[in-house]
Amino acid sequence: MNRINPVAGGGALPAGAWMVLSALAFSLMVVGVKQVGERLPLAEVVLARALVSLALSYAMVRRIGVDPWGQRRGLLVLRGLVGSAALFCVYAAVVHLPLAAATVLQYLYPTFTALLAWLLLGERLGRRVLAAMGLGWLGVLLVARPMASAPLPALWVLVAVAGALLTAVAYVSVRRLAESEHPAVIILYFPLVAVPLSLPAVLLDPVLPTPSELLWLVAVGVFTQLGQVGLTRALTQLPAARATAISYVQVGFAALWGWWIFGEPIDVPTAVGAGLILVATLISLGKPPGKAGSMPSARKPPVR
Template sequence: MGRPVPSPTLQMVASALAFSAMGVCVKQVGGRIPTAEVVLARALVSVVLSWWLLRRAGIDPWGQRRGLLLWRGSIGTVALACVYAALATLPLASATVLQYLYPTFTALLAWLVLGERIGGRVVVAMVLGWAGVLLVAQPAQLFSGGTPLAPLPVLVAVAGALTTAIAYVSVRSLGRSEHPLVIVFYFPLVAVPLSLPFVLLDPVVPTPTELLWLLGVGLFTQLGQVSLTRGLTALPAARATALSYVQVVFAGVWGWLLFQERIETATIGGAALVLLATLISLSSRRSDPEGAADR
């Protein structure tokens, strides 16, 4: 008898834990190692693992719609750089909350690009999502108390959510003709040559400890994506996203334990609004087993 397969719920929680650990690794090196170098390290680990999985499954790695695959890899690389830059500069919980704007952006882009129906729910979700962003960011012009976040990192985090949504829409289109492993493979395949010139312009030799953290970025990301894919194939999108939102809790705990980050009341309120926006935007959509976020 084979080993028992973990339940989809446990898969989603494991995915959230792995992605939160990835955030810890990014934050550990983010003060000294440039973002492009972190992206390159993650891509190198992922391209090796993805190639091995493709060869093991006997799947042609090059796909059919190569132009769109290259585009998905390119926009995914931009999203990854934004996410990593936000994780390095913002509190872990706040950066994670802002990243979870991507389902709302995806619903809007799917309407604009793919012609998928959009209704009043998505509009309500967008309003709630942006209200959540304001609570998390606490701009000085609107809030007299609390600790406002620096505007530029917040914009970078929102840009990461937007570009993640663009990558999602590309994945939805590619899913009609490409194997999921091929789509995953093209992401690091494109990220390596895109990030390498930036690394060469500003190279920083990592210490042995930093090398371990960089390896952790790639390994935890791969573990998170595997668990996420397995969970999403067996759960409705709304429930799966609600479960994956436990990543915000994990991020808050890691930030408090390792980086002495306070969890602001406004961050909790903003997280609740973004989660509600996410559930509303997904409530009328089918499960999409191949829509894994770029991390």
């Protein structure tokens, strides 16, 4: 089934530049979440992000002329539910943890994806993936510092890890959906499900945002969409492992914004833990010798 990627092609920038711009956009997205998340309910932040994304995604689907409802609607809805749950976890971690730590923990998703692809898709789980999982969890321990005098809150570390796991589940479902669905339809279903999922919680506990908070809420949605565009453009031109290595610059951006805007210090354990999780990520995304299709290919990019 031949499909045209809705955002690929026509870009004058090289793939690496698109990946860096994507990482910058996603890092600014989490800045917006942290700016408003301490006063506004989390469901309200998710709803605002979903409404902006829904409008932009629907306009994209209409522009390229594909059926917005797709073919495998049950799996599309399930992807939206899992993705929405992941978003709640990721946003909660961003609000309650330092930006750098929350971003590092989110990058556990490739090792989880490799494990789930083995369990659900029958893909090979070799020694390198097992080694990657060990390195990844060692990185988590260094970031969380459970034995230190000032460890990160265990609850929110677990929430961040849960967000990475749910992200992996969403990515595995995307791999299934990519066999029959247009990427723009997969992107559309995420906010299509997130809006009705978060709306009841917002109606039960509404908090009127200030004008500045309203701007940040809109910015969260816009930066998310810009990040997705840059990610998809880059992944149509780069192998997944190289693209993910470049995308790790998001950790650097998050550390910079955390230090500059929120006064969050950068310590050695977090930096070392980030390095270990980066190595685990690259190992997870590497293709085993003589085995095709180990992880998402450049032609079927993941959808955030």
